[in-house]
Amino acid sequence: MTPRECAALLAYVVRLDPRMSLDDQAAAADRLAQWCDLLSDVPATAHGWDAAKTARDYIARTPYRIQPSDVSRPWHAHKADMLARHVGTFEPTAHPNLDPDDIRGYRVALAADRHAVATGQQAPTTHRAITAGPAAAEVERRLAQLGTYVPRSVAQALTGYRPRRAERDRLAVEGAPDPLDVTCPYEHCRAGRGEPCRNNRRKPRAKAHPTRVDLAAERHYAPENAR
Ligand SMILES: [Zn+2]
Known part of the structure; x- marks a missing residue:
């Protein structure tokens, strides 16, 4: 906080808690200097942070007079939380x-x-998730191939209704092999690319046949595919 921001914060605090008001000019100047020093490494506002709101919440919650540490401590906790995330x-x-x-x-x-x-x-x-560099470009390429006809946020909301597509998106984002990229080699199935495997009664199976999973992995990790 700059001295100017600190003075504004202190004025706000005095307005919320009149007990903080000081008649003595010299004492008020001393206190301002002390607050400025102790809050010099605390921003007035930052991402997800507002020093004035923190002071306000403190005064609303506790009967004690606010100290600079009642603002700086929450800031350092907030900062640690942001870094952890x-x-x-x-x-x-x-x-x-x-x-x-x-x-x-x-x-x-x-x-x-x-x-x-x-x-x-x-x-x-x-x-x-991978968000940068050539790997990210590959993810984008695979998702584009799958067709991004709905925004990603909407697609995520629809995940429960479109489990197969959601699974393919997930594999693409993780850079993992996708069984639906290859034709199923299982002779009683032979589902084409993009088609789900089918059971003996020609009903779609939730999972691809194991040989198809193996084939997709083989193609995915084969040396000639290495980038
Ligand atoms: Zn199959």
């Missing part, structure tokens, strides 16, 4: 010029991202 995969769009082979550059960018999260300038990256 930040998994360290950074947004590629934020680092368009980064060479994937530049390990040092990667570390610096990662540290910068962590710093941005810690200071509340950036929301934590909480997803663990």
